[in-house]
Amino acid sequence: MRGTTWSYVFPIFLFVIVVAKISVFDFCAIQPFGIQGDADQYHAYALGLDDVAYTIWPPFLRFLHSMGWYSREGVAGVLLGLNMLVIPALAALSVVRRGMARKTRLQAGWAVAVLVSLYPTLYFYTLDVYRDEVLMFIFVTGLVCTRRLLDAGVAPRIRGVWLLSCLACASVLYLLRPYLGAAFVVALPCAFLFDFGRARLWLWGALYLAALNVAFALGLLDQIAVHYRAIFSVLEGHTTLGIVFDSPWTFLLDFMRSWFCQLFGLYFPSGFAWLAFFLESMPFIAALWWLLCNRRYADRYVGFLVAFFFAYATVWILGNDNLGAAVRLRMFNYVVVLVACGVVWERRKTHTSMLGSSALARVS
Numbered sequence: 001m002r003g004t005t006w007s008y009v010f011p012i013f014l015f016v017i018v019v020a021k022i023s024v025f026d027f028c029a030i031q032p033f034g035i036q037g038d039a040d041q042y043h044a045y046a047l048g049l050d051d052v053a054y055t056i057w058p059p060f061l062r063f064l065h066s067m068g069w070y071s072r073e074g075v076a077g078v079l080l081g082l083n084m085l086v087i088p089a090l091a092a093l094s095v096v097r098r099g100m101a102r103k104t105r106l107q108a109g110w111a112v113a114v115l116v117s118l119y120p121t122l123y124f125y126t127l128d129v130y131r132d133e134v135l136m137f138i139f140v141t142g143l144v145c146t147r148r149l150l151d152a153g154v155a156p157r158i159r160g161v162w163l164l165s166c167l168a169c170a171s172v173l174y175l176l177r178p179y180l181g182a183a184f185v186v187a188l189p190c191a192f193l194f195d196f197g198r199a200r201l202w203l204w205g206a207l208y209l210a211a212l213n214v215a216f217a218l219g220l221l222d223q224i225a226v227h228y229r230a231i232f233s234v235l236e237g238h239t240t241l242g243i244v245f246d247s248p249w250t251f252l253l254d255f256m257r258s259w260f261c262q263l264f265g266l267y268f269p270s271g272f273a274w275l276a277f278f279l280e281s282m283p284f285i286a287a288l289w290w291l292l293c294n295r296r297y298a299d300r301y302v303g304f305l306v307a308f309f310f311a312y313a314t315v316w317i318l319g320n321d322n323l324g325a326a327v328r329l330r331m332f333n334y335v336v337v338l339v340a341c342g343v344v345w346e347r348r349k350t351h352t353s354m355l356g357s358s359a360l361a362r363v364s
Contacts, residue, residue, distance in 0.1 A: 010106075010107075010110030010111065010113070010114055011110065014088070014110070014113060014114050014117055017084075017114070017117045017118060018084045018085075018117075021080065021083070021084055021117075021123060021126075022080075022084075024123075038130060038131070039128035039129050039130050041058070042057060042058050042061055042129045042130070042131070043061075043072055043129055045058035045059075045061065045062060046058065046061035046062045046064070046065045046070055046129070047065060048062065048065075055131065055175060055176050055177065056175045056176060057131040057134065057176055061075065061129060072128070072129055075129045076126060076127060076128055076129060079125070079126040079129075079130070079133040079134070080126040082126070082133050082134070082136075082137050083117075083122060083123055083126045083133055084117070086137060087116060087122075087133070087136055087137055087140055088112075088113035088114070088116045088117045089113065090137070090140040090141055090143070090144055091112050091113060091116040091140050091143070091335065091338070091339060092108075092109035092110065092112050092113040093109070093144045093147070094112075094140055094143035094144045094146075094147050094339050095108050095109055095112050095147075095339055095342035095343055095346065096108065096109055096147075096346075097147065097151050097301075097343075097346075098151045098152070098153060098154075099152075099153075100346060100350075101350070104346050104349055104350065105346075107349075108342045108343075108345060108346045109342075111342060111345075112338055112339060112342040115283075115338050116335060116338060119280070119331070119334070119335075120276075120279050120280060121276070121280065121327050121328065121331055122136060122331055125328070131176055131177075132328060132331070134176065135173065135176050135177060135180065135332075136331065136332070136335070138169055138172050138173055138176070139169070139173060139180070139184075139332060139335075140335070141169050142165075142166055142169030142170060142173070142184060143305075143336075143339060145162050145165040145166045145169060146162075146166050146188070146191075146301065146304055147301055148162045149162035149163055149165075149166055150191055150299075150300045150301045150304065166184075166188060167185070169184070170182075170184040170185045170188075179312065179315040179316065180312060180332065182311075182315075183308055183311035183312035183315065184308060184312075186307070186308075186311045187304050187305075187307040187308035187311055188304065190303060190304060190307030191300045191301065191303050191304035191307070192300065194303045194306070194307055195298075195303060196295055196298040196302050196303045196306045197295050197296050197297065197298035197299075197302070197303075198296075201292075208310065209252055209255075212251075212252075212255065212314070213248060213251055213252055216245065216248055216251045217248035217251075221245075221318060224315065224318050224319040225245045225318040225319065226245060226246075228319045229244070229245065229318070229319055229320070229321050239269055239270070239273070239322055239323040239324045240321055240322050240323075241258065241261055241262070241267060241321050241322070241323065242321070243257060243258045243261070243321055245318070255317070255318070258317050258318075258321070259313075259317050261323070261326075262317055262320065262323065262326035262330065263313060263317060263326070263330055263333060264281055264284075264285060265277040265280065265281030265323075265326075265327075266281075267323055269323065273323060276327050280327070280334065284334045284337060287337050287338060287341050288337055290341060291337060291340055291341050291344060294344050294345075294348055295344070297344045297347040297348040297351060298340070298343075298344055298347075299343065299347065301343060302340045302343050302344060305336045305337075305339060305340045305343075306336075306340065308332075308336055309333055309336050309337065312332060312333065313330070313333050316329045316330075
């Protein structure tokens with residue numbers, strides 16, 4: 001299919017998704033999916049009925065209430081707008097770079113925007129006053145700033161502005177979810193230290209697992225892998241995995257089992273787990289496999305995305321033992337893989353076009 005045709009297909013497809021989301025939102029509103037979990041506590045805090053706040057999101061909702069600007073349905077509507085328009089647009093911008101051909105920019109940008117718009121779990125958290133949509137908005141904004149920071153040919157002064165913007169986004173992420181913001185900051189220097197396209201992944205993987213095992217044996221991971229994870233042992237629910245990190249001799253086996261069950265969704269306690277696997281995990285696994293097969297086209301920005309992927313996933317996989325929470329936490333891992341695939345696809349297409357032009361010139 002020609003590129004010009006794709007430029008019409010993607011917007012139409014995205015428009016259909018937006019209409020479908022509005023219809024579902026109007027039908028469901030808060031009633032079926034709200035009034036549960038975090039959203040209940042956030043709403044109570046906003047109204048002054050609760051004084052427990054672990055992040056800046058509940059105080060922000062209370063501030064809106066004090067100004068007369070808060071309603072549960074109104075905030076959910078704003079989150080829906082972020083989900084439908086702003087987040088997909090920013091995800092598309094996080095793929096494009098300076099000097100990219102217009103047709104390639106349209107194809108890569110629209111494709112990523114549509115795929116992010118199709119993400120079921122991300123849409124679910126627009127149906128109430130959850131913080132996840134705001135987290136994703138700040139996160140993809142940070143990705144756009146990082147993309148501009150790592151673009152070739154950017155003046156040092158402008159690069160400094162983009163670096164400050166990246167750190168500002170990371171700071172807000174830290175206030176909303178500390179380990180998410182910390183992973184973003186840790187990944188920034190890795191863009192210059194880790195070459196995903198040429199790295200010996202087996203060696204990096206072995207060092208990664210060995211370092212984790214040593215850290216666990218020394219007790220450096222106890223706070224998150226033992227004490228925080230133990231919270232899930234007292235929770236009722238059939239989506240708790242029951243994996244316990246209690247020995248350095250079995251730590252790696254338990255960690256890999258937790259990784260596959262939570263990140264890849266290979267744990268099926270209910271029909272919802274099967275649905276999430278087919279709608280989210282299978283496309284993610286396919287995208288990850290394609291990225292690995294084409295990693296020679298990766299640039300520094302993809303190196304940053306991969307470093308973030310592991311830094312963030314390591315923390316929540318160690319600390320979380322519940323599939324329902326995993327579906328929520330892994331959204332950022334899934335999105336960075338989609339963005340990385342868009343970047344690699346564009347670079348591969350550009351490289352192939354340049355080779356074709358060179359071959360044609362030699363023949364001429």
